[in-house]
């Protein structure tokens with residue numbers, strides 16, 4: 184039925200490519216855009232184009248940025264001796280949101296997964312080792328995800344970095360704050376018990 | 383745990399149906415190949431999200447239909463829930479109380495069933511993989527964290543095997559060996575804990591239900607290490623051969639679970655009757671363990687067991703069933719022998735060419 188309105192069908196098809204958006208939602212969004220004034224549509228189209236034009240990866244930490252090096256890499260108030268490794272830019276943003284870390288970052292842009300053809304060469308590993316050989320870093324905080332792949336990546340990193348005499352730490356995992364023990368899933372409780380510490 | 387209502391649409395050869403089972407015994411009877419087992423399979427699917435007969439989803443959908451819809455009202459711990467499973471040729475989706483389940487693990491194993499079918503005899507006789515899966519499925523029912531443990535291990539195993547295929551250097555293999563050893567140790571520990579609980583029950587069940595005087599036991603054929611370090615040492619020992627065969631040769635995926643009778647493997651030394659008795663005792667012990675661990679009675683699914691057992695074991699097993707307070711579904715071709723037993727409360731469903739008709743004469 185959309186075939187008779189090709190421009191509408193085209194927009195629906197493009198919107199339906201978004202993660203988590205099916206054809207139904209895409210149609211609703213398309214109708215919403217149709218009702219919007221032209222200026223709104225232009226603002227949206229402009230924002231999307233600007234994103235593609237202005238944003239690139241920082242050549243030092245590989246976070247997304249508009250300026251290279253990125254503001255985090257050039258911020259003089261951060262501790263050069265502390266480097267946090269994450270898988271993706273969104274992980275970095277999550278840690279920044281918590282305001283708990285005042286060092287610098289390195290975004291690997293993925294995790295090791297031989298099944299997907301991802302080895303160290305497909306990630307930003309050699310760039311990381313170069314940075315570490317610069318000598319300023321005392322501690323490497325590994326904040327890869329708590330998946331099988333994230334853990335293996337952390338172990339691989341530790342193996343490569345320890346010979347450099349740099350302390351390697353891993354983000355702690357366990358029960359989320361503010362949650363009742365009884366509602367936490369078994370696997371999380373399991374890991375929290377295994378990772379228990381002295382009081 | 384009780385099934386209060388079962389609705390099936392477009393499932394196997396069955397005509398669309400809606401039944402309200404008895405809280406006690408439900409006898410599904412009729413000639414062979416009419417669809418009796420399909421009804422058990424539907425109940426099993428709602429708990430396991432997987433059939434015990436076929437891995438191919440399209441065979442579950444009735445010929446000429448686009449989808450199969452399974453729906454059940456299930457009461458557990460005093461609360462009734464609606465479980466729905468939609469099977470299409472493209473995939474399956476599940477709802478509980480009208481809410482879509484995103485992670486299958488949320489639904490998997492909520493409805494606890496224990497299946498008794500003589501087809502599983504082939505697992506006792508076959509390769510170790512079948513016996514491990516019999517054990518792992520039983521463990522999962524009592525320990526929901528076990529699913530994640532097993533999945534993590536399988537994932538590590540696949541990743542590591544890929545690296546071995548690629549002949550990757552040791553530095554790349556090492557982190558996966560470590561993760562495999564960690565997750566493998568967790569898997570072995572969970573199995574060991576379950577085996578320790580099950581063993582005494584298995585012996586009791588074998589004696590009382592099967593009447594055997596033999597000593598039965600189950601366990602791994604060699605002493606297996608339960609720590610990460612043990613597993614790392616095993617991997618170290620097989621390292622050269624792993625490189626040659628390009629796959630992981632040590633770990634819980636290779637452990638040989640033996641079912642033993644008087645200390646000897648049942649697989650090679652047991653008679654057919656002993657193998658049947660062992661399976662019956664294993665399942666009965668599993669039911670008792672599950673009741674103790676979860677404080678709920680699982681739904682028992684018995685597929686044509688009557689014809690498999692001699693009169694002694696049949697009598698003893700029915701004594702167990704009568705003492706069991708949970709719901710039972712059983713299929714049979716021979717309803718007359720069941721009429722003699724004091725099964726109560728009971729409902730009977732006759733199946734003819736895929737059509738179910740409750741038989742009022744047997745209702746009580």
Ligand SMILES: [Zn+2]
Pocket residue numbers: 241242243244245246252253254255256
């Ligand atoms: Zn940067």
